[in-house]
Amino acid sequence: MEVLQLLISGLANGCVYGLIALGFVLIYKATEAVNFAQGDFMMLGAFVTLGLVNPEYAGIPFWLALPLVFVIMGVLGYLLDIVVLRAVFGQSQVAVIIVTIALGFVIRFAVGEIWGHEPQSLRSPLALGDVRIGELVLGLADIAVIIVTLIMTFLLWQFFQRTKMGLAMQAASQNQMAAYYMGIPVKRIQGMVWALAGIVAAVAGILYASKGALDPTAGFIGIKAFAAAVIGGFGSLPGALLGGLIVGVIEPFASRYLPPGWSQIAPYALLIAVLLFRPHGLFAQVRAKKV
Amino acid sequence: MSLLELDSVTLKFGGLTAVNNLSMSVEEGQVFALVGPNGAGKSTVFNLISRFYTPVTGSITFDGKDVLKMAPHEVPNLGIARTFQNIELFHQATVLQNLLVGRHRHRKTNMIAQMLHLPSVRAEEREHRHAVEEVIDLLDLQPYRNSRIAGLPYGVRKVVELGRALASKPRLLLLDEPASGLSVEETQNMRWWIDDIRRHMGITVLMVEHDMGLVGKVCDRVLALADGAKLAEGTPAEVQSHPKVIEAYLGTNAVSKGGKVA
Amino acid sequence: MRFHFKTDYDQDIRLFEDGWTFSLYAALLVLALALPLMIDPFFLGEATNVLIWAIAGLGLMLLTGQTGQVSLGHSAFMALGCYSCVLMMEANVPFVVAFLLAGVITGVVGALIAIPALKLHGVYLAIATLALAILADDIIVLLKEWTDGVNGKMSPPIDLFGYEISRWNNPIEWYYLTLAVVLMVTLFYRNLLRAPLGRAFAAVRDSEISAQAMGVNVAQTKTIAFGISCAITGLGGALMGLFAGAFNNETFNFLLSIQLLMMIVVGGLGFIHGAFLGAVVIAFLPQVLSMTTDLFGRGVAIPGLESGVFGVILILFILFEPMGLYGRWLKIRTFLELFPFARKDMFKRQKSYLKTERLR
Structure with a gap:
């Protein structure tokens, strides 16, 4: 019974990691940029929602605010691509890595200035409290998070399979040059990918905030999401989600069964083990550069 | 054979x-x-x-x-030295540095000696430079010695790549x-x-x-x-x-x- | 503009290209030596701090600027340098031996870690090293028998050949000690750059494939670069811990490695000068900020302000001056030297759109 409890809370955390990792991989595949600020995007998305929904701020009903949040985060993602990332395009990888890290700092500072540094909780319809079944204590929020993630995954999958935009994104991320020749506006598509990553981050943020308190340092869980992305194999969207779930599930079990102090090491230890033995993730194949 | x-x-x-x-x-x-x-x-x-x-x-x-x-x-x-179809030079470095990398296989001093710049390192550097200057003379690269690859025209890069291969003798x-x-x-x-x-x-x-x-x-x-x-x-x-x-x-x-x- | 009529290969091998350059740096050294006479102990402490940051920055610069490998884990090596140095000092090892040995230990451990890590490219390496930095924090807590965990350690006073140097009583001696280390590290760094190993670093950075075709052992070169880089950063970490008076796991938080990386990018990636300029920025930014906030009447410290402002500075630099402060200086100098003949596109960047590191 305890195992089930740990599993569900782990999976719920893993869903958040997975969604952040998903945004990470989306951007990487389409633009070869690595957005080290994706975790802070998630945090920003959560705060934007909080700012709109919570009564002490705007106080808009949740379901009305939701599309607004998506628009704000989408536009923000798109603008970031145009203003910052496009200027860095063609520079060394160091520049891209560092610029997104710096973005994360800026977002964290801005959020702290706007909404303060105290932990707050989001008035989310998903924050449902616990339910007791015998000895089992289940967080309903956890279950809701898992369900929402499943729906989100299904929607994304449909988006990539069915819509013209989704197909164009796939094409652009597999071979930019070929996509460009086929008349796909690669640059605009890349902007749209950033927008999509912003929206996915917003979903992740709302889910995260539904499970507990929120403060500007929440973005740091992005680091676990990087671990998830790498474990999943960086280039693969399902891999990212799965990697997120693995990291999420490992945590509660490690803190239950390992001596204190060792549990927070577990996800990183797994990351390093994966990098050592399967440097390109659990779900990937490798091709070398052609000369 | x-x-x-x-x-x-x-x-x-x-x-x-x-x-x-x-x-x-x-x-x-x-x-x-x-x-x-x-x-x-x-x-x-x-x-x-x-x-x-x-x-x-x-x-x-x-x-x-x-x-x-x-x-x-x-x-x-x-x-065995080679050039590449799409020119693979060290584009942030100068022509001279590129050619000197060609001498890599002839190096004799170790890391510590190089860090301290012992006389042996200095002597070796002169030797490398001498060999590289011969290549520069052969290929008429004198005007480009201290230019960075990133700013050079295609034709010159092609010659530098040949020079780098030649520098390794x-x-x-x-x-x-x-x-x-x-x-x-x-x-x-x-x-x-x-x-x-x-x-x-x-x-x-x-x-x-x-x-x-x-x-x-x-x-x-x-x-x-x-x-x-x-x-x-x-x-x-x-x-x-x-x-x-x-x-x-x-x-x-x-x-x-x-x-x-x- | 000065023209060089070179008559000897040594002119290109020497540290200073001509008498003028030599006298400039000699003047700078004299200035550095005379600094304690000119400023009060508080600012001398700040100057020492700049130099310590510069040492750590030089370490990362060797790896990132020269060899092109990104590390977000150098805080771990600063910690290792610091703890190993202090533990040896507590075991009554003479300071000079403990300090240098701490560098060696950090370098060796760094090289050992590098062997598997350097199979990874760009992003993967960045993430792996970031994980390392976070792990280091936890490991310091776990090893509390040696490290005293979260309580941290007091830095022992430095005993230099029977002469005690403490942070508070002997700021001038502290400054000279740091300056000596800076000079040593900078000299080693410069020597490497003009030797085969330094060129191998650049070769690995710019094209691994043709480095290999020229006989450069890419894996070995990267490992050596990582090792030397860690050793230097370890020395910087040891000084930082000793200078701070007390330190614990939080002192060497992973944010420190990010700061270090940002610092060398702002200073100018790939230039020794860049490490120093970046160090000046990072050491004085808090002072400047607190003065500014005082001016606006917000006396209380604003959390995250420092890193937020630093983030903005960094983004602006990458957008408008990717070569950093030193790159800007080079442009200004060229403009002045050639006046009025400098052209705007002399420093135009060649963007390499086709350089992809993606493997799938």
């Missing part, structure tokens, strides 16, 4: 046979050309010799030594399309240099080239490849008029009209 020998080498990428049972031998002092249509596997042969790829079967020997037993970075120590020089993208004058220069390299420096040259004019002028021996397999081998004139080669380049009809590959 030949300087470089490939014996029934086969390389596969998944289902694709990139090099098919290829045997060839390059004699010391020769200028040897690989020709063939795009995708025939010419550069792949170079990459096999450089050990970037490992063949499924077959052997590659250089001066009697088994090349396949070496790691990629050990191949240059045998005395190789016995065998692999040139991957030395004349591609060069102007008529630059190609002409390339021709004299290849002649000089062979005659005065005694370096054997193996090259991949599309420009049959250049191949006809500088090469002793030509091997035509198609789909990774040997089509014909002989003097430039023989290969150019070989019916199979004409067919591969121009299609079957050309043979009956008595065409010759330009």
